[in-house]
Amino acid sequence: MAPAVFNTDxxxxxxxxxxxxxxxxxxPPPTTGTTGPTAMSILHLDExxxxxxxxxxxxxxxxxxxxxxxxxxxxxxxxLLTAIDDAVPDGxxxxxxxxxxxxxxxxxxxxxxxxALPLAGVPVVVExxxxxxxxxxxxxxxxxxxGALVAGWARTAEHEVGLDGTPGGRxxxxxxxxxxxxxxxxxxxxxxxxxxxxxxxxxxxKPGRRVLPVPDAAERRWCGLAEPTLLAxxxxxxxxxxxxxxxxxxxxxxxxxxxxxxxxxDTGSRPPAAPVSSLAASLRTGRTRLAGPDAASAVHAxxxxxxxxxxGLVAADPPYRAVLVVHSARxxxxxxxxxxxxxxxxxxxxxxxxxxxxxxGRRVRRLGGLRPATPASWRQRMVAWLDDAGAEAGLLPAPxxxxxxxxxxxxAWNLAGLPSLVAPVHRSxxxxxxxxxxxxxxxxxxxxxAALLARG
Numbered sequence: 284m285a286p287a288v289f290n291t292d293x294x295x296x297x298x299x300x301x302x303x304x305x306x307x308x309x310x311p312p313p314t315t316g317t318t319g320p321t322a323m324s325i326l327h328l329d330e331x332x333x334x335x336x337x338x339x340x341x342x343x344x345x346x347x348x349x350x351x352x353x354x355x356x357x358x359x360x361x362x363l364l365t366a367i368d369d370a371v372p373d374g375x376x377x378x379x380x381x382x383x384x385x386x387x388x389x390x391x392x393x394x395x396x397x398x399a400l401p402l403a404g405v406p407v408v409v410e411x412x413x414x415x416x417x418x419x420x421x422x423x424x425x426x427x428x429x430g431a432l433v434a435g436w437a438r439t440a441e442h443e444v445g446l447d448g449t450p451g452g453r454x455x456x457x458x459x460x461x462x463x464x465x466x467x468x469x470x471x472x473x474x475x476x477x478x479x480x481x482x483x484x485x486x487x488x489k490p491g492r493r494v495l496p497v498p499d500a501a502e503r504r505w506c507g508l509a510e511p512t513l514l515a516x517x518x519x520x521x522x523x524x525x526x527x528x529x530x531x532x533x534x535x536x537x538x539x540x541x542x543x544x545x546x547x548x549d550t551g552s553r554p555p556a557a558p559v560s561s562l563a564a565s566l567r568t569g570r571t572r573l574a575g576p577d578a579a580s581a582v583h584a585x586x587x588x589x590x591x592x593x594x595g596l597v598a599a600d601p602p603y604r605a606v607l608v609v610h611s612a613r614x615x616x617x618x619x620x621x622x623x624x625x626x627x628x629x630x631x632x633x634x635x636x637x638x639x640x641x642x643x644g645r646r647v648r649r650l651g652g653l654r655p656a657t658p659a660s661w662r663q664r665m666v667a668w669l670d671d672a673g674a675e676a677g678l679l680p681a682p683x684x685x686x687x688x689x690x691x692x693x694x695a696w697n698l699a700g701l702p703s704l705v706a707p708v709h710r711s712x713x714x715x716x717x718x719x720x721x722x723x724x725x726x727x728x729x730x731x732x733a734a735l736l737a738r739g
Contacts, residue, residue, distance in 0.1 A: 341465065341517060341519065341520055342402070342405050342465050342466055342515060342519075342520035342523045342524060343519060343520070343523045345359070345404060345405055345465065346400070346401060346402050346403045346404060346405050346430070346523070348404075349391075349397065349400075349403040349404030349405075349430070350397060350398045350399070350400060350403045351398070352398075354404065355388075355392050355404075356387075356388035356389070356391040356392045356397075356403070356404040356432065357385070357388045357389055357392055359388065359404045359406065359432065360384050360385055360387075360388035360406075360432060361385075363384070363406050363432075363434055363463065363464065364379070364381055364384070366462070366463040366464075367379060367434075367435070367463045367464070369463075370461040370462055370463040371457075371458055371461045371463050376437060376438030376454045377408065377435050377436070377437050377438075377454060377458050378435055378436045378437075378438075379434065379435035380435070383433075384432060384433070384434060384435075387427075387432050387433065388404070388432055391403065391404060391430060391432065394430075397430065400429055400430030401429050401430065401523065401526065401527040402426065402429040402430045402431040402523070402524065402527050403429075403430035404430060404431075404432060405430065405431045405432065405465060405466055405524075406431070406432045406433075406434035406464050406465065406466065407426055407431045407432065407433060407434060407464065407465075407466040407467065407468060408434050408435050408436070408437050408455060408458045408459065408464045408466070408467045408468075409423065409433055409435075409436055409437070409467075409468055409469075410436070410437050410439055410453075410454075410455045410467070410468065410469030410470060410476075411436060411437065411438055411439045412439055412469065412470040412498065412500065412501055412504075413468065413469070413470060413498050413501070413511070414498060414500070415433055415436065420496070420498040420499070421496035421498075422468065422495055422496050422498070422511050422528065425496075425527070425528050426468070426527075426528065429527040429528070431466070434464050435458075435464070437453075437454040437455040437458055437467070437469070438454050439453065439454070439455075439469070439470075453469065453475060453476050453479035455467040455468075455469045455476065455479075455514060456476065456479035456480045456482070456483050456485065456487070456514055457479075457483065459480075459483075459485055459514045459515060459516065460480075460483035460484065460485050460516070462516070465515060465516065465520060466513070466514070466515050466520065466524060467513070467514035467515070468511055468512065468513055468514070469511075469512055469514070470497075470498065470501045470505070470509045470510075470511060470512065471487075471489050471509060471510060471512035471697070472501070472504070472505035472508040472509035472615065472618075472697060473508065473611065473615060473688065473689045473693075473694050473697060474687065474688060474689060474690065474692075474693025474694045474696075474697060474703075475688040475689065476489075476512050476514070477489060477512065477681065477693055477703060477705045477718070478681070478682055478683060478684055478685075478686075478687035478688050478690075478693060478705075479684060479688075480514055480705045480716070481578075481681040481682065481683040481684070481687065481705050481716040481718075482683035482684035484707050484714050484715070484716060485514060485515065485516050485705075485707065486514065486515055486516065486517060486518045486520075486521055486704070486705060486706055486707060486733060486737075487512055487513065487514045487704070487705040488512065488513045488514075488521045488525065488702070488703075488704045488705075488726065488729075488730065489510050489512045489696065489697070489702065489703045489704075490510055490511070490512075490513075490525070490529075490702055490726050491510075491700055491701055491702045491723050491724065491725075491726065492510070492658075492700030492701075492723075494510070494525075494529055494702075494726060495510065495511045495528055495529060496511070497509060497510060497511060498511070500622075503618065503621050503622065503625065504618045504619065504621070504622045505614065505615065505618045505697075506614040506615075506617055506618040506621075506653060507614065507658060507700075508611065508614050508615065508618075508694075508697040508698060509697070510697070510700075513525065513528075516707075517707075517734075517737055518704075518706060518707075518730045518731075518733035518734045518737055519730075519734055519737075521704075521730055522556075522727060522730045522731075522734075525726060525727065525730070526553055526727075553727075555731065556727035556728045556730070556731045557728065557731060558592070558594065558728060558731040558732040558734075558735055559594070559674075559675040559676045559721070559725070559728050559729070559731075559732050560594060560595060560675060561594065561595035561596070561597065561673065561674045561675050561676075562589065562594065562595070562596050562597075562674050562675070562676050562677060562678040562719075562732075563596075563597055563598075563599040563601075563668065563669060563672035563674040563676075563677045563678070564582065564586060564596050564597070564598055564599070564677075564678040564679075565598065565599060565600045565601060565677070565678075565679055565680075566579050566582060566680060567600050567601060567603065567679070567680075567692065568679075568680050568682055568687070568690055568691065568692035568693075569603055569608075569690060569691035569692055570603040570604060570605055570607075570691065572690075572691075572692075574680035574682065574692075575680075575682065575686065577683065577715060578680035578681060578682055578683065578687075578715070578716075578717075579680060580715060581680070581681070581708050581715030581716055581717050582678065582679070582680055582717055584708050584710045584715065585678060585706075585708050585717045585736055586678070587710070588708065588710055588735065588736055588739065589678070589732070589735065589736070592735050594732075594735075595674075596678065597672050597673065597674055599668065599671070599672035599674070601665065601668055601677065601679070601692075601695070602664050602665070602667075602668050603691050603692070603695060607661065607691055607694075607695055607698065608691055608694075610654075610657050610661070610698060611689075611694045611695075611697065611698050612643075613643075613644075613647045613653060614653055614698070615640070615644075616640045616641075616643040616644035616647055617644040617647045617648055617652070617653060618644070619637065619640050619641055619644050620640075620641045620643075620644030620645045620647075620648060621644070621648075623641050630642075657698070658698055658699060658700050661695070661698050661699040662699040662700055662701060662723075664699075665695070665696075665699045665701055665720075666701075666722055666723075669721075669722065675721065675722070675725070675728070676719055676720060676721040676722070676725060676728070676729060676732065677718075677719065677720040677721070678717060678718075678719060679692060679717065679718040679719075679720060680692060680717065680718060681693075681705045681706075681716040681717050681718040683716065692718070693718065696720055700723075701720060701721065701722065701723065702720065702721045702722075702723075702725055702726045702729055703718060703719075703720050704718065704719045704720075704721075704726075704729045704730065704733055705717075705718055706718075706719055706729075706732075706733035706736050706737070707733075707736065707737050708736045708737075708739075709736070709737055709738070709739035710739045711739075717736070719732060719733060
């Protein structure tokens, strides 16, 4: 094993050379003549724009156009159907019901409170793990009450084990990255969805515990690890959606909102949040592992951008421990065993990898089950890390695609129940993603910080 040394990759940007103890790792030799795309080039995207030749495409602009009557929801639906045919890559598991979409758009155009809906006419793709049938899960009801249009359903891996075969690992991320649908929502229990977003260069927010309602099936499947995760091409879009969904269950509009023209506050918008003032930066993706070249370059670029904006940064590694992987794995395995029982499935008919996880999950439950205090303990450890560093948030690598799915550096924040945001970084034509993590309730400030990175 290589001797412990001091890594200066991050510290040299912060004037703190020699402050990050890590182990040496030689960079991989350059390769030539590769036949397939790398993780960071799965789907090349230019910097997102809020408008296009066909009209507004960003969530705030599109919702404003529908609210003000400059664009009808029916027109949005027809453009969406055309865009899905033209832009969504072949092989992406997206199911669209044109009749249901047109009917929802027509119903939205008839709503008398359309001018007060924060997500009026905004299409959203929903992952399979979230129910849209009938009234749907609570988060779907909030989307519809806010005026969003369910554009389609994206597949996930069978029993949510591993990747689903889509480039980047998750179909939801691929659909949003294509630009056909501006917003996606899925369930992220082990970081796979955020890693898929990083592979495509889009933003993905896993809020803190209970900020958004967790579907019942996901709660049982993931044993407290999962949260509804929002995806969009720009952090500003996520801010609008988070504000709309976190207001609580929506009821019928107040009489005053129908009688008079609604003020901007009636759409659920809030004063803009300020970016965090200080961050703890690290290149670690696990207890002994460092980020790959692409993810590390994105962290370096983010450091330069944030320093130019006057934010304070300090080099400090998160307190990852080997047992953290064990705690996360036990919850995933126990949740899968519970799901198999709920569905009445025969484990012998499952794929080999799933059968192994079910056996381990049953063993965990037979030997006493999960420790309820574990998530709170890790949450305290992570917050203490920020306290010791004197930072409001953390700046960490975002491993892209299959290389990061389930890794400690992303799954730790599911176990701790703290906000985790994959944020695109645009600087001098270079594109990559970093992970911003924060304290409970810091989602909007993380998004404001991510907006600085997206502007480049």
